[in-house]
Amino acid sequence: MSITLSELGLRQKPSDITRLMAIAIERPDVLSLAAGFTDNDSLPLAEVRDIVNDISNEGPSGKATLQYGSNIGRSELRSILTSRIEAQDTLESGTLDEERMFISNGSQQSLYLAIQTLCNPGDCILVEQPTYFVFLEILEGLGVTPIGMPMDETGAVDVEGLKALLTEMNESGAIDRLKALYLVSYFANPTGHSISESTKMEIGSVLSRLERPIAVIEDAAYRELYFDSPHSARSCLAIETFVGIPTLYTSTLTKPYSSGLKVGYAYCTDDSWKESMLTVKGQQDFGTANFAQAIVERALSSGSFDRHLNELRGIYKRKMETLHEALNSELSELGWSWSVPHGALYLWLRSPNALQTDGDSRFHAACIENGVFYVPGDLCYPSERVQDRIRLSFGTLAVKEIEEAATRFSLAAKSMTQAVSR
C-alpha cells in the first residue's frame, strides 16, 4: 500500500544538490569545485575544544548548556549579534532591539520560515539574476514562483527596470501575489557581487511607494567573509528608505566559523511576522541546539571568533587567487571571463561563444570525465535559465587540489572551446 502525500509533499523533487552529491559519492576521484563547503584544515577544532573545556569548569551554567534552551535562542548570544550588526552598520548602540533577533539552524532555516509565513502556494518573490540556488529550491518546495529582476551589466539590480516591472505587475494584477524581494547583498553566492548602498537606497525608495507593502529579505551570509575589507554598504536595517518596510536580515555563524555547528541568526523589523516565524520554529524544533549556541556565544565574546575569522579571510583570499591565477593563465585567451571577487567562496565564470555548461551539457560530462565538478550556473536563475555560466567554489579543496582541479577544468574547457570554435 502506498500513501498519497500532501500537495507540498508531492511537490518535492530531489534537489539538484542531492543529485550532484550522489555523483560525488560514486566518483571519489573527482575533485569538487561544486560544494559550498568551507575550508577543512582551518576549522577551529582546538578552539572549540578549549571552549568546551571552559564550559565544563563553569559549574551549573556550564551544565545548563546541555539542557534545552529557549525557542528564540540564547539571550546573551542575541545581544552580542545585535550589537555586532549595529557596529557593522555604524548604528548607535541600542538602535536595534535584541528581542527582534532570533537564532536559527543556519541562516537556511530563517529563510524557510520567512517564506512559509509570507507566501501561499502561487505567490511570488522578486530575486536577483542569478541568485542563491538553494533559496530557489525553498521557493519551489513551497510552491512559490521566483521572478527575476532586471539586472545591469555590472551585476546590480537595474532599479529603473525594477520600477517598470512593478508597474507592469501592478497593471496586470500580478502584484497582488508579490510578497517579498530577496537580496543577497554581500559577496553574493554565486557571483561575488555586493550591492552598493545607493542601489539599496533606491530599491527601498521604490518599495516604499507601493500601495501594498512587500517585505524585504536581505541575506547577508557572506558579509563577514571579505578578503581585505568589508563592503562599504550598510544593511537595509540601517538605510532610511527601508524604514516602515518589513525587513528580515539573515546571516550565519556557520560559514565564518564552523559549518558543523549550524548556528544562524535573523533580525526582523516586523513583530507580527517575527512572532509567526517563531511559533512555526517552535513547532519545528523548540529552538536551535543550545550547546552549539553556547559554543559560538563564548567564541564571540572571548574574541576567538574574530581571530579565527581574520585568519580565514587570508586563507580564502589565497585560495581564490590560486584558482583565479591557474584559470587565468589557461582560459582568459580562449574567451572565458569572470570577475575577481572580494569575498566569499566562489568564482562565477562565463563561457565563450555561449558554450553550454548546464548539467546535461557535453561540457559538464567532459569535466566529470576529467575528474572535476562544478555547479552549473543555470541552477542559479529563476527562469529562462542562462546556460553559459559556472559556479566554482574554492572553499573546501586544499591549495594544491585547487591547482589540480583548475588543470582538469582547463583541459575540458580548452578541448570544448576549441570544439565550439571549429
Next chain:
Amino acid sequence: MSITLSELGLRQKPSDITRLMAIAIERPDVLSLAAGFTDNDSLPLAEVRDIVNDISNEGPSGKATLQYGSNIGRSELRSILTSRIEAQDTLESGTLDEERMFISNGSQQSLYLAIQTLCNPGDCILVEQPTYFVFLEILEGLGVTPIGMPMDETGAVDVEGLKALLTEMNESGAIDRLKALYLVSYFANPTGHSISESTKMEIGSVLSRLERPIAVIEDAAYRELYFDSPHSARSCLAIETFVGIPTLYTSTLTKPYSSGLKVGYAYCTDDSWKESMLTVKGQQDFGTANFAQAIVERALSSGSFDRHLNELRGIYKRKMETLHEALNSELSELGWSWSVPHGALYLWLRSPNALQTDGDSRFHAACIENGVFYVPGDLCYPSERVQDRIRLSFGTLAVKEIEEAATRFSLAAKSMTQAVSR
C-alpha cells in the same frame, strides 16, 4: 506599513508553552512542575568534554565534525541507531535498512516533516486522548485537525471503538481526509501509558483492512527512559500487521542524553514519503548539526551513552517516587488519583469532583499563587477538552525542590478540594 502573512503565517498563535514560559520568567520564585526539561545535575558535561577532547585528537576526521554533514545524517550514527532498534525489537540484524533512517533536530522536526508532507490544511489525523500536546500544536500550525480515538479505562486505544469510528468516517466520507494515526507508544507524555503489543497488533490489523492506506506515526521518544525494565511491546516496525502500512518511527537522543544537543532520529518504511521529508529537510537546514551528531555517535559507540542512561533511569525513578509519595500522603484521601508510571518524566493527575484545572481555572491561579506550576491537562486533548487533569513533570527539579513543589501543590489542592466539597 504592515504585511499580510500567508494562510499558514496567519494561523499561528503563540503556543501555550510560550505563555506558560512567560509566566515562569516573571515569577522566578515559582517552582515548575510544568516544563518537560530534563535533570540538570546529571547532564553528561564531563562525558561530552571527554568526547570533544578525543575528537580533537582524531586528526582530519575530527576536524570534519565541524564541517557540513549530509542532509540525511551521519552514516555511522544511522547505522548504530538502526541496529539499536533491531536489538530493542529483537529483530535479526540487517532486517532494517539504515537508508530508511534519518537524523533530525530532535524528534520534533521529524514529526513536523511528517505532517507537512502528508497533510493538506483541512486533513485530519487520529490521536490518542490525551496525547502529546506539542504534536497538537504542530497540527494546529499546519491547519490539520486532530481526531481523538476512543480510549478504554486503562488508557489504551479502544480498538472496537476505533473500528466503529473508521466505519462512521467511511460512511460520511470524512475518511478521505484522514492521513495518519499517531501513537505515543512508550511511557507516553503525558500519561506514562505504554501500548501493549496486542493492542498495536489489532490497530495494525484494522488499518490494513482500509481501502485506502493511512500512515502510522509511532512516537517512541521515551522508550529508553524506563525506570526498571523496558516495556515489552515491540515497535510497529516489527509487528507483522503493520507490514505494508507506511510507518514512521521517531525517537530522540535528546531526552535520554542531552537536550542541548538536540539530535533525534526517524525510520520510515515508505521510500517516497521519506524522500519527500528529506527534500523538505534539505530546504529547512541541509541536515542536523554535524558536530552534535558526532558527539552522540561517539557516546553511543563507546558505551558512555548507555552508562549515562542507566544512571539517569535511577535518578528519574527516585524523582518520580519522591513526587508520588509526597502527593500520595497529602492528596489520595481527598480523591486525587493517578497511576504510578514505569518510565519518562510525568505524573498524570485527575482531580476529585471534576475540579477544574485548566489554565483559566481558580485552581491554576491558586497554584501559581502558592508558587508552583503545572501543565493544564486540557491542552493534551484534541477536542471536548477534559478539564480535570494535570500533568506534573519531575524531570528538572532537584529532589528537595520536588518535595517543596509537592507541598505547595498539595496546599492549593487541599484548599480547593475542600472548597469544592463544601
